[in-house]
Amino acid sequence: MSDDELHRVFRALADASRRRILDLLRDAPGLSVGEVAEQFAFSRFAVMKHLRLLEEANLLQTRKEGRYNRLYLNSIPIQMIQDRWITRYSRHWSRSLTRLKYSLEEKNMNVAVRQVYTVYIRTTEQALWDALVQAELTPEWFGGMSLRFEPRVGAELHYTRVSEDGQPVNLVGGRVIEFQPPKRISYSFKLLCEPAAAADRESRVSYELESQGELMKLTVIHDDFDAETATFQGTSQGWPRFLSNLKTWLETGRALQFPTEG
Numbered sequence: 001m002s003d004d005e006l007h008r009v010f011r012a013l014a015d016a017s018r019r020r021i022l023d024l025l026r027d028a029p030g031l032s033v034g035e036v037a038e039q040f041a042f043s044r045f046a047v048m049k050h051l052r053l054l055e056e057a058n059l060l061q062t063r064k065e066g067r068y069n070r071l072y073l074n075s076i077p078i079q080m081i082q083d084r085w086i087t088r089y090s091r092h093w094s095r096s097l098t099r100l101k102y103s104l105e106e107k108n109m110n111v112a113v114r115q116v117y118t119v120y121i122r123t124t125e126q127a128l129w130d131a132l133v134q135a136e137l138t139p140e141w142f143g144g145m146s147l148r149f150e151p152r153v154g155a156e157l158h159y160t161r162v163s164e165d166g167q168p169v170n171l172v173g174g175r176v177i178e179f180q181p182p183k184r185i186s187y188s189f190k191l192l193c194e195p196a197a198a199a200d201r202e203s204r205v206s207y208e209l210e211s212q213g214e215l216m217k218l219t220v221i222h223d224d225f226d227a228e229t230a231t232f233q234g235t236s237q238g239w240p241r242f243l244s245n246l247k248t249w250l251e252t253g254r255a256l257q258f259p260t261e262g
Contacts, residue, residue, distance in 0.1 A: 005058070009077045012057035017042075018050050022059060025073040029114055032068040061118045061219065072116035079240035080247070083256055113225035115236055119243045120215045123250040128216045129182035131250060132207055140255055141246040143238075145171055149187075153179050157187050169193075174202060184208050189222070189231070196230035203231055218243070 012018055021036060037047040051071070054060035061072040121128060131137045135146040142159070149157035159172035174188035186206040191197040204224040210217040220239060225232045249255045 005077070006081070008057040009059065009081065012053050012059055015050070015053075018054055021047075021050060021054060022073055025060070025071055029072045029116070030065075030070040032070060034068075036071060058118060058120060061116050063116065072114075074116065074118045075240045076117055076119045076243050076247075079244045083241075083244055083248075113223070113227055113229075113232060115220075115222040115232075115239060117220045117239055117243055119218050119220075119247050120212065121218060121247045121250050122214060123216055125182050125209060125211055125216060127250060128209055128218060131246060132218075133181075133185060141249045142242050149176055151179060151181070152176065174205075177204065178206070182209060189235075191231045191234060194230060194234055197234065200229040200231040201226055203235075218246075 037044045061074045138147045145159040155176045157174045160168045171193040173190045178186035188202040189205045190202045206221045208219040
């Protein structure tokens with residue numbers, strides 16, 4: 001994350017009203033502008049100014065859905081701040097202690113069953129597309145996992161990792177739903193490596209690429225969950241980390257070193 005990006009994030013988070021907007025979107029992703037404005041005593045115009053600053057900081061994602069513009073919290077910049085300043089040793093304790101705090105306080109952390117993430121990367125369209133879909137490149141940023149599939153709609157798709165005995169292990173399975181290189185790919189998603197997720201129905205992941213001058217805008221949508229399933233809980237922790245890593249790797253050539261969970 002550049003100093004300019006960092007400045008925009010801290011400026012956006014410095015205002016209590018903007019932090020409240022992000023809280024609202026955390027608890028109810030997909031609110032319309034009008035629904036957000038109803039939560040404040042000041043004018044809709046003032047709310048729009050706050051939304052614009054949040055969007056400039058990449059903390060807010062707006063998507064057109066039917067007649068309305070739906071708003072989603074984008075947690076990638078916050079994840080990147082954590083990656084920059086929290087060490088591999090303190091990260092485990094900070095995460096564990098905040099979870100304990102929320103549990104003891106019975107804090108309401110309700111989240112709608114859809115995840116939307118946006119990250120801006122200084123790279124080319126082809127380099128980003130290749131990083132997302134080529135089996136020899138995905139392990140660099142996606143936790144050592146290789147994405148393997150035939151480039152056609154309906155093809156089987158797997159994320160695999162090599163085990164200690166040298167055998168490939170399928171961690172995620174699915175099928176290609178849409179394939180429009182180098183702009184969009186969508187696939188069904190079944191988490192195979194987590195026993196708690198065995199009963200979960202397949203969800204859906206979509207990558208959308210958009211050129212923004214010298215930057216590429218990547219939007220990742222993970223949706224079609226039945227509820228806050230084990231798959232939803234696990235992937236909501238994983239996507240911010242992996243996408244932060246993707247940006248760092250493409251821009252610097254070096255991946256982040258994440259601690260082993262445990």
